[in-house]
Amino acid sequence: MNNKYTFIHNINSDNGLSTLEKIAYLGLNIINNWLIPNTHRIYKNKNFVRDFRIEISKLDWDKLRNNVSVTRKLSDLFWLKLPWKLMHSELRQINVLDIGCGSGEYGKILQSLSGNRINKYKGIDLVLNDNWKGLQESYNNFTFEQINSPNIVDFIPKDTNLIISQSSFEHIDEDLSYFNQLSQFIQSHSNKNIIQIHLLPASITLFLTLIHGIRQYNQRTISKITKIF
Numbered sequence: 001m002n003n004k005y006t007f008i009h010n011i012n013s014d015n016g017l018s019t020l021e022k023i024a025y026l027g028l029n030i031i032n033n034w035l036i037p038n039t040h041r042i043y044k045n046k047n048f049v050r051d052f053r054i055e056i057s058k059l060d061w062d063k064l065r066n067n068v069s070v071t072r073k074l075s076d077l078f079w080l081k082l083p084w085k086l087m088h089s090e091l092r093q094i095n096v097l098d099i100g101c102g103s104g105e106y107g108k109i110l111q112s113l114s115g116n117r118i119n120k121y122k123g124i125d126l127v128l129n130d131n132w133k134g135l136q137e138s139y140n141n142f143t144f145e146q147i148n149s150p151n152i153v154d155f156i157p158k159d160t161n162l163i164i165s166q167s168s169f170e171h172i173d174e175d176l177s178y179f180n181q182l183s184q185f186i187q188s189h190s191n192k193n194i195i196q197i198h199l200l201p202a203s204i205t206l207f208l209t210l211i212h213g214i215r216q217y218n219q220r221t222i223s224k225i226t227k228i229f
Contacts, residue, residue: 004174006221008032013211014171022211029216033203038220054081063113071208075166075199076109082197084114087162090193093119097160099152099178100124100168103131107142110164124155150174153181158189165198170213176224183228 101123132144
């Protein structure tokens with residue numbers, strides 16, 4: 001098994017692709033998503049994995065952003081409906097690391113949807129974003145850092161206890177390498193509770209987005225991640 005990435009290829013459409021590369025990208029993604037036998041299972045019993053089913057009120061819906069895609073809106077609904085009060089009780093202080101934070105907007109969104117339960121938020125990304133400065137000025141508990149290497153352990157604050165990513169790992173070349181590093185961090189801080197939440201695109205989204213990032217995820221590829229932990 002490749003110990004750097006979950007996929008059968010590493011063609012990143014974020015870098016721009018030729019026509020032939022686009023054809024190869026779509027073909028390899030179809031093979032990876034559906035044609036390779038699904039011999040690995042994320043779970044062995046139904047207590048490990050459960051569907052995300054919630055009650056949604058008009059008040060909940062009104063809290064969500066309107067100028068975003070359907071998938072983003074559903075993601076926001078997921079973050080809204082997390083048991084933030086219970087998580088706060090479990091972690092005492094919620095100190096977030098957002099991997100591939102982009103503009104950093106999710107720091108502000110999570111602070112709002114969690115009922116202001118975020119104690120610290122740090123966003124890291126390979127690309128510097130002009131939005132970071134304004135967010136740091138508005139929120140004194142927000143920090144951002146541009147990372148210039150695939151080694152992220154040195155960029156994780158020691159008090160981090162909630163590690164998240166929102167639609168970012170499909171853009172990261174060596175996604176499995178990142179999860180191996182997160183495992184190292186968690187093992188080195190085994191005396192405290194740490195929660196991870198990663199929102200990943202499902203296989204079927206290939207037909208919605210076509211050429212986007214590197215990969216989508218299915219049960220077989222996600223099992224490569226869960227095995228690390």
